[in-house]
Amino acid sequence: MKKQRGQLIILSGPSGAGKGTVCQAATAHNPNLKISISATTRAPRGAERDGVEYFFLDKADFEKKIEENAFLEYAKVHDHYYGTPKAHVLQMLDEGTDVILEIDVQGAAQIKEKLGFGVLIFIAPPSIEVLKKRLVNRKTDSDAQIQLRMKNALTELKQAEHYDYVIVNDTVDQAAADLEAIIRAERCRTQNNLEIIEEMLM
Numbered sequence: 165m166k167k168q169r170g171q172l173i174i175l176s177g178p179s180g181a182g183k184g185t186v187c188q189a190a191t192a193h194n195p196n197l198k199i200s201i202s203a204t205t206r207a208p209r210g211a212e213r214d215g216v217e218y219f220f221l222d223k224a225d226f227e228k229k230i231e232e233n234a235f236l237e238y239a240k241v242h243d244h245y246y247g248t249p250k251a252h253v254l255q256m257l258d259e260g261t262d263v264i265l266e267i268d269v270q271g272a273a274q275i276k277e278k279l280g281f282g283v284l285i286f287i288a289p290p291s292i293e294v295l296k297k298r299l300v301n302r303k304t305d306s307d308a309q310i311q312l313r314m315k316n317a318l319t320e321l322k323q324a325e326h327y328d329y330v331i332v333n334d335t336v337d338q339a340a341a342d343l344e345a346i347i348r349a350e351r352c353r354t355q356n357n358l359e360i361i362e363e364m365l366m
């Protein structure tokens with residue numbers, strides 16, 4: 165039987181909505197699900213390591229990669245560049261691996277327009293108050309950065325209507341289960357299985 169192409173899952177939501185934690189929980193249950201590692205020009209936070217959370221590049225290197233068309237999408241978020249390395253993601257999809265892109269709303273819009281495939285999922289916090297509390301408790305950002313992230317959160321929430329699904333992250337377990345359920349359902353979409361049916365009819 166021909167292996168199905170991997171699902172491209174694009175996950176967005178405000179900083180502090182819990183995208184990272186939900187993704188980690190979902191990938192821990194599912195060896196066929198991988199998170200793409202983005203490149204960024206922002207400095208590492210806390211214990212972040214190059215090549216693990218992000219590939220940390222300086223501005224000149226990032227701009228060189230833009231010129232080389234090495235990104236599936238890229239955007240400026242909170243005054244820094246962020247981008248998805250193209251070659252590795254496409255290779256994983258071809259191998260049948262499901263890939264999560266944890267990217268901002270501008271990047272998600274680019275993917276939808278350029279690629280014409282991918283499942284867009286928006287992760288929302290249960291309330292604005294909870295979002296602020298999560299950002300403050302993280303203790304990694306300055307007051308000014310928290311203010312900027314809260315302002316950007318409102319802009320991002322307005323984009324949720326353009327997504328295929330919304331997951332409200334009240335508890336990580338429930339949100340990760342929702343994410344896994346969406347991926348399973350997407351795998352069963354008719355258009356993703358027509359080749360298998362056609363093979364049987366030959």
Ligand code: 5GP
Pocket residue numbers: 176177178179202203206237238239241242246247248266267268269270271272
């Ligand atoms: P943080 O600095 O908190 O890790 O991420 C800030 C924002 O950048 C988040 O909304 C995150 O989803 C987004 N982001 C991370 N990687 C990428 C990427 O490769 N492309 C785009 N467009 N956004 C990204």
